[in-house]
Amino acid sequence: MARGSSLLAYALTRAILALPMLFILLTAVFVVLRILPGDPILALWGGRTPPPDAVERARVQLGLDQPPIVQYFTYLRNIFTGNLGISIGEQYRGTPVWSQIATRFPATVELAIGGMLVASLVGIPLGVVAGANRDRWVDLGVRLYGTVIWVIPIFWLGLILQLVFGVWLRWLPANGRWTGVDTPCAPPSTCRFQTGMYTVDSLIEGNLGHFATAVSHLLLPSLTLGLVLSGFFAKTVRANMLRTIGADFTEAARARGVPRRAIIYRHAFKNALVPVVTVLGLQFAILFAGAVLTEKTFSYQGLGILLLESITSKDMTMIQGVVVFYAAIIVLISLAIDILGASIDPRIRL
Amino acid sequence: MWIVIVAILIVAIIGISTYAVLSARVPTKVGIELWYNNDGHYGDTETALALTLQNSIQSCGRVTVSLKSDPWAVYKQNWANQRMPMFLLGWYPDYFDSDDYASPFLSIAGAKSLGSFYNNSQVDQWITEEQSTTDPNIRTDRFTKIQNALADDVPYIPLFSGVAQTAYVNSVQNVELHPVVFKWFIVDKPGATVLNVSTSDKVISLDPASAYDFFSGEIINQVFDTLVVYDWKNATLKPGLAQDIPTRANGLVSADGMNYTYHLKAGVTFHDFPLNTPLTAQIVANSINRAIRLDLPGSAAFLLYDVGALGRDATNGNNSSPGAIEVVNSSTITFHLARPVSFFNDLMAFSVSAPVPDSYNQAGEQPSTAGSVIGTGPYKMTTHTPNQLIVLDRAFGTKASNTYYNKDLYSPTLGPIPIMDRIVINIRASAAALKQDIETKAVDVVFRTLSPPDLVDLQNRASSLGITVKLGSSPQIRYLVFNVNKVPNKLVRQAIAFSVDRSAISQIVFLGTASPLYSMIPAEMPYSTAVFQSKYGDARCADANNLLAQVPATIELIALARDR
Numbered sequence: 001m002a003r004g005s006s007l008l009a010y011a012l013t014r015a016i017l018a019l020p021m022l023f024i025l026l027t028a029v030f031v032v033l034r035i036l037p038g039d040p041i042l043a044l045w046g047g048r049t050p051p052p053d054a055v056e057r058a059r060v061q062l063g064l065d066q067p068p069i070v071q072y073f074t075y076l077r078n079i080f081t082g083n084l085g086i087s088i089g090e091q092y093r094g095t096p097v098w099s100q101i102a103t104r105f106p107a108t109v110e111l112a113i114g115g116m117l118v119a120s121l122v123g124i125p126l127g128v129v130a131g132a133n134r135d136r137w138v139d140l141g142v143r144l145y146g147t148v149i150w151v152i153p154i155f156w157l158g159l160i161l162q163l164v165f166g167v168w169l170r171w172l173p174a175n176g177r178w179t180g181v182d183t184p185c186a187p188p189s190t191c192r193f194q195t196g197m198y199t200v201d202s203l204i205e206g207n208l209g210h211f212a213t214a215v216s217h218l219l220l221p222s223l224t225l226g227l228v229l230s231g232f233f234a235k236t237v238r239a240n241m242l243r244t245i246g247a248d249f250t251e252a253a254r255a256r257g258v259p260r261r262a263i264i265y266r267h268a269f270k271n272a273l274v275p276v277v278t279v280l281g282l283q284f285a286i287l288f289a290g291a292v293l294t295e296k297t298f299s300y301q302g303l304g305i306l307l308l309e310s311i312t313s314k315d316m317t318m319i320q321g322v323v324v325f326y327a328a329i330i331v332l333i334s335l336a337i338d339i340l341g342a343s344i345d346p347r348i349r350l
Numbered sequence: 351m352w353i354v355i356v357a358i359l360i361v362a363i364i365g366i367s368t369y370a371v372l373s374a375r376v377p378t379k380v381g382i383e384l385w386y387n388n389d390g391h392y393g394d395t396e397t398a399l400a401l402t403l404q405n406s407i408q409s410c411g412r413v414t415v416s417l418k419s420d421p422w423a424v425y426k427q428n429w430a431n432q433r434m435p436m437f438l439l440g441w442y443p444d445y446f447d448s449d450d451y452a453s454p455f456l457s458i459a460g461a462k463s464l465g466s467f468y469n470n471s472q473v474d475q476w477i478t479e480e481q482s483t484t485d486p487n488i489r490t491d492r493f494t495k496i497q498n499a500l501a502d503d504v505p506y507i508p509l510f511s512g513v514a515q516t517a518y519v520n521s522v523q524n525v526e527l528h529p530v531v532f533k534w535f536i537v538d539k540p541g542a543t544v545l546n547v548s549t550s551d552k553v554i555s556l557d558p559a560s561a562y563d564f565f566s567g568e569i570i571n572q573v574f575d576t577l578v579v580y581d582w583k584n585a586t587l588k589p590g591l592a593q594d595i596p597t598r599a600n601g602l603v604s605a606d607g608m609n610y611t612y613h614l615k616a617g618v619t620f621h622d623f624p625l626n627t628p629l630t631a632q633i634v635a636n637s638i639n640r641a642i643r644l645d646l647p648g649s650a651a652f653l654l655y656d657v658g659a660l661g662r663d664a665t666n667g668n669n670s671s672p673g674a675i676e677v678v679n680s681s682t683i684t685f686h687l688a689r690p691v692s693f694f695n696d697l698m699a700f701s702v703s704a705p706v707p708d709s710y711n712q713a714g715e716q717p718s719t720a721g722s723v724i725g726t727g728p729y730k731m732t733t734h735t736p737n738q739l740i741v742l743d744r745a746f747g748t749k750a751s752n753t754y755y756n757k758d759l760y761s762p763t764l765g766p767i768p769i770m771d772r773i774v775i776n777i778r779a780s781a782a783a784l785k786q787d788i789e790t791k792a793v794d795v796v797f798r799t800l801s802p803p804d805l806v807d808l809q810n811r812a813s814s815l816g817i818t819v820k821l822g823s824s825p826q827i828r829y830l831v832f833n834v835n836k837v838p839n840k841l842v843r844q845a846i847a848f849s850v851d852r853s854a855i856s857q858i859v860f861l862g863t864a865s866p867l868y869s870m871i872p873a874e875m876p877y878s879t880a881v882f883q884s885k886y887g888d889a890r891c892a893d894a895n896n897l898l899a900q901v902p903a904t905i906e907l908i909a910l911a912r913d914r
Contacts, residue, residue: 038423054645094714162782173792175776175787175792176776179792180774181733181774297780299780300779301737301738312389
């Protein structure tokens with residue numbers, strides 16, 4: 001009971017601490033968007049002179065005629081009531097920001113999960129092997145890999161993978177999220193519910209052909225995003241492995257005659273993973289940022305491309321909505337990771 | 351005494367030194383900013399273009415060019431707000447008449463909206479005169495005068511015209527790089543019913559009252575029809591929804607050129623199944639009034655009420671001027687223009703004139719979603735995933751029993767249109783993706799735009815890849831704009847015109863795939879005269895510096911101070 005209460009108190013404290021962070025972020029987004037050059041209303045008319053009353057009408061409609069402080073509180077009220085506004089950019093003009101985010105978010109989630117899977121499947125084993133073989137050639141190789149892959153520009157790696165697997169070998173599609181028109185769960189096929197993630201929807205639909213298509217389109221973007229992150233994972237796991245391999249409890253196990261393999265994988269590795277889980281959560285922010293470039297490189301229509309398009313068309317409400325949404329997601333993930341970390345390692349709560 | 355002598359000597363030395371400094375012909379430099387777009391509105395070559403221009407102007411030695419850039423949304427406002435003294439722009443014609451390369455730039459109103467603020471009432475008069483007549487002699491004379499004024503005053507420097515380009519697998523036929531609009535409904539892939547294509551363009555709006563960009567217009571032209579349409583290979587007009595092209599000869603244009611009458615073809619319906627709303631003259635009038643009344647931001651409505659002289663009148667509910675559009679009967683409509691407009695038929699072929707059903711949103715823009723985009727054209731849009739996918743399906747009947755009213759438009763040269771049952775347009779985020787698409791044959795056709803290195807590479811490997819790379823002349827032009835209020839000295843503008851090196855632009859930036867442009871009216875258009883070639887040529891630094899030597903030092907200093 002006491003243990004449970006302590007975790008709850010910790011979770012509540014973290015949640016309360018997350019609020020000022022979110023508040024500062026919302027304020028920063030509001031201020032930055034208003035000091036950027038260019039008028040979002042005039043941008044719609046291009047170089048042409050708009051009709052005399054049209055600009056004023058549009059300003060009133062969007063509340064831009066109000067003093068900044070009034071605009072700020074209206075903005076906060078709208079955000080906290082879930083109203084992200086209506087797009088004013090030339091591409092999505094008139095459509096609710098929320099509906100565009102809802103359409104694009106599943107693609108980015110799919111990509112982020114794929115990237116995280118690749119990063120974990122490649123980075124963690126490499127880190128363990130390197131940590132267990134300190135200063136041997138395999139360790140040097142992993143360290144070199146970790147450094148090189150981490151500093152490679154993500155779009156460059158994407159282009160190379162496209163060239164090799166998409167163009168030369170033609171094993172995987174080089175662009176897009178889907179080939180053809182019949183996306184998973186699209187009529188005439190029926191699904192009990194639809195997530196917008198093609199891999200999941202094709203499984204709900206029970207169509208393995210669709211699943212293979214969805215995975216084939218997801219592989220290269222996920223590899224790009226995941227490989228870059230795997231370098232960081234490998235180095236983090238290696239560092240933690242070195243720490244746990246040298247710890248008292250592994251020394252004790254060794255003294256008791258526990259085989260080296262069991263010491264490494266059963267004792268050292270498990271304990272090395274705890275800080276990795278915390279780091280993993282923080283990497284989601286990097287993952288989302290990387291997703292912007294990956295989506296652009298692979299014409300993968302997710303939230304990242306939506307953000308890029310909104311910035312270029314000076315779609316203030318859309319930029320605001322997407323950034324706030326990203327921020328909220330990252331804050332939530334950080335919170336979840338904090339709580340997960342605390343439940344795994346009670347010392348964190350102390 | 352000595353003090354007086356020393357004072358006189360000091361004054362003399364100061365005087366002599368000042369004279370020496372002022373009289374010495376030390377060449378001072380004119381500083382000017384060159385602005386360009388930095389977020390790909392004109393493709394990936396814009397930075398290279400700006401750098402090449404900077405280099406060619408600076409290499410003459412007397413002008414310092416500092417580069418500045420902004421994303422398109424800000425750039426568009428910069429020229430209206432007069433922030434940019436010299437900047438790069440491009441133009442794609444709205445209607446296929448030489449006027450569309452003159453009036454938008456050189457008329458007082460047009461120059462203001464395009465940021466040069468050129469103001470020459472004599473040129474304005476010549477433009478009005480060429481617009482009002484179809485007499486080739488008068489038009490030749492006026493266009494010659496207009497182009498000479500352009501070369502003399504240099505509010506713009508024409509740089510190059512683009513190259514239209516497409517690549518497709520060898521089994522595909524009838525891929526025509528049309529000078530105005532690309533026609534998917536004539537493309538054929540024998541033995542197949544579906545054509546897969548990809549593009550890096552994006553849809554802005556599929557409402558004819560709002561669309562004013564190339565790709566939106568391209569899709570609209572597959573889904574909607576206009577009163578008159580273009581031939582499949584060139585810009586010759588052919589009857590679309592109208593039975594005939596109005597001319598003075600057939601009596602459908604009045605003798606004064608101010609009244610245009612169109613008789614609609616019978617049996618035309620919208621593809622709003624199952625309603626199948628029939629097209630009437632009233633619907634045509636309502637559609638044009640809707641575009642004028644809404645005058646949506648960034649739309650081409652001004653082509654109707656301003657260029658097309660139909661007016662926009664608040665007393666008439668912001669519709670066209672009272673009496674400007676007359677519905678004679680259910681199949682006849684007459685436009686009464688405020689002044690003669692010799693290219694009014696071309697305006698009726700532009701997407702803004704496409705009839706839409708009365709069910710369209712009368713208070714604002716119609717959504718661009720599948721099911722909301724309703725026209726009378728050969729295709730209907732059945733899927734639209736923004737920035738990802740557009741699917742066009744045959745709108746009327748089947749290939750075997752084609753019920754499209756204008757199916758024999760291009761017969762007997764081409765078969766009944768549309769030829770393919772379905773066009774699947776994949777929208778890509780980059781030009782590199784288009785190259786990969788056609789290299790791997792993930793699609794049948796890529797259109798547009800490949801980057802110059804990719805284009806050259808595909809040309810070199812076309813036979814081994816089994817593809818065709820097709821190049822054609824593009825009506826798009828690129829040019830430099832001077833804000834004449836910020837660079838008021840004509841000699842400075844003329845000197846920069848002397849120093850521009852078009853062959854460097856073509857070779858360095860476009861790997862030889864762009865054609866030099868020596869007038870705002872491209873060489874392919876009637877009445878074009880290469881005035882900049884005869885007057886300024888390319889990279890003539892000596893002439894540029896001779897002109898700059900005549901620029902008074904005070905003006906140079908003012909220019910420098912302002913530009914700093």
